[in-house]
Amino acid sequence: KYGLRLMALAFPCNPQWRTPEGIALVGPRYFGYDVDYRPFDFS
Numbered sequence: 679k680y681g682l683r684l685m686a687l688a689f690p691c692n693p694q695w696r697t698p699e700g701i702a703l704v705g706p707r708y709f710g711y712d713v714d715y716r717p718f719d720f721s
Contacts, residue, residue, distance in 0.1 A: 688718040
């Protein structure tokens, strides 16, 4: 519904998960989502 609040948590991961092989194993497309992986900027 419009207007509902959402809280999202993001944590840094091991750099191995950010490789093309790691993203293929656990990225959003593996779970059936039609979106590309986008890293979260912690700086």
